[in-house]
Amino acid sequence: MADELERPGENGESQDPAAHLPAPSIWPFGFALGVALVLVALIISSWVIVAIGAILALVFGFLWIRAATREVRATPPPEPAALTADVEEEEGEEDDGEPRLSRSLFLEGATLGIGAAIGGIVTLPSVGFMVLPAFLDQEYEQIDLGPLESYPRDQWVVAKFRGTQAQPDGVARRTAYIRYNGQQDGTPSFTILSNRCVHLGCPVQPQGLTDEEAQMIETEAGGVELFKMAPSGFGCPCHGGAYDIEGNRTAGPPVRALDRYKYSIHNGRLRLDEPYSVGKVKGTGSDAQIAAYDLVDPGQHVDGPEQFFYPYVP
Numbered sequence: 001m002a003d004e005l006e007r008p009g010e011n012g013e014s015q016d017p018a019a020h021l022p023a024p025s026i027w028p029f030g031f032a033l034g035v036a037l038v039l040v041a042l043i044i045s046s047w048v049i050v051a052i053g054a055i056l057a058l059v060f061g062f063l064w065i066r067a068a069t070r071e072v073r074a075t076p077p078p079e080p081a082a083l084t085a086d087v088e089e090e091e092g093e094e095d096d097g098e099p100r101l102s103r104s105l106f107l108e109g110a111t112l113g114i115g116a117a118i119g120g121i122v123t124l125p126s127v128g129f130m131v132l133p134a135f136l137d138q139e140y141e142q143i144d145l146g147p148l149e150s151y152p153r154d155q156w157v158v159a160k161f162r163g164t165q166a167q168p169d170g171v172a173r174r175t176a177y178i179r180y181n182g183q184q185d186g187t188p189s190f191t192i193l194s195n196r197c198v199h200l201g202c203p204v205q206p207q208g209l210t211d212e213e214a215q216m217i218e219t220e221a222g223g224v225e226l227f228k229m230a231p232s233g234f235g236c237p238c239h240g241g242a243y244d245i246e247g248n249r250t251a252g253p254p255v256r257a258l259d260r261y262k263y264s265i266h267n268g269r270l271r272l273d274e275p276y277s278v279g280k281v282k283g284t285g286s287d288a289q290i291a292a293y294d295l296v297d298p299g300q301h302v303d304g305p306e307q308f309f310y311p312y313v314p
Contacts, residue, residue: 034054038057151226158176158227179285181285196258234247246284254301260276
């Protein structure tokens with residue numbers, strides 16, 4: 001019967017469909033592990049893990065390619081002494097003695113190559129958006145908050161301003177809590193607290209009375225709204241985080257004190273600079289001793305043994 005016929009191989013034996021399949025190997029898994037380590041390390045900015053992942057990916061990738069191309073690189077088997085006329089007509093050409101790539105290997109390589117190209121086209125943009133921000137400096141524009149006369153001594157005010165010119169006003173609107181502490185060594189002293197809760201980033205609210213009528217100040221960055229207030233502390237309405245008048249955590253899940261802003265004075269006007277994180281504040285006003293650190297994300301410790309459980313922030 002025709003259904004029972006088998007196609008003979010070159011040596012008269014039946015061909016095994018799995019003959020051209022690569023042998024099981026751990027190299028692809030090692031290569032994938034190296035790539036995964038590189039991506040994770042880029043997210044957490046750990047250059048040691050990046051180097052380890054890159055080395056693993058290179059080593060296992062080389063071994064994988066070497067194993068996959070072993071059949072192509074192997075010495076071709078000796079050709080039979082004589083070929084029948086039927087076989088010569090079917091091949092359509094004489095054997096020139098040079099090794100040739102079989103159709104199955106060509107299709108296998110083409111499929112892997114096209115799949116890799118499609119995977120790269122789909123993956124690279126998302127990986128770029130995920131990884132590149134870790135390598136970009138997050139610059140903060142210096143913001144004019146108006147003349148010093150707008151900030152009475154020992155009086156807290158809520159300042160609402162536009163944080164950047166590149167974004168719409170509704171998106172770039174930011175809030176800070178400011179108190180003028182008077183002169184310190186001939187220089188005006190300010191306490192400027194961020195309204196971002198250091199638990200999960202919710203907006204912190206003052207615990208006390210706040211004027212409803214705002215004082216408007218026009219600056220180069222746009223209008224600045226100042227609301228007088230008399231807080232006894234600050235609280236987060238999301239998860240119950242509480243802070244004292246200097247921004248120290250007093251209750252709830254926050255892991256440190258409120259972030260603060262650096263500032264400078266130019267031509268009698270207060271200018272807001274970049275923010276920074278704070279571990280704890282001792283003292284008040286111009287006499288406060290601030291444990292300052294580079295800005296980190298909410299929920300991240302900056303001091304104590306817990307700080308070693310978090311990735312380094314460049």
